[in-house]
Amino acid sequence: MTSEFITVATTSEIPLGERIVVEIGRRWIAIFNVDGQYYAIEDRCTHDDGPLAEGELHDCIIECPRHGATFDIRTGKVLSAPALVDVPAFTVRVNNDEIQIGPRKS
């Protein structure tokens, strides 16, 4: 991914509490709206490639639907096993009503 911001959706496409998955380059990125804040992580669990966007979200913690590892979607930090490695997290900004994904945070 380049260091530039890429428009991936409009704010109306990700309502409060919702998420979408978009393909950018060769990555699938999950974008979440939590209380009006947008967060983006790679949609691939670092344990065994589970689709994180299909997991349960509790505040800013996503639980992998495969084996239950948890990650903080604000930072990509892994919080519980069986995953041991953080998931990439990306900067998100809103420009007018466009949601834009930028450089990797972690």
Ligand code: FES
């Ligand atoms: S693939 Fe996510 S915990 Fe195993």
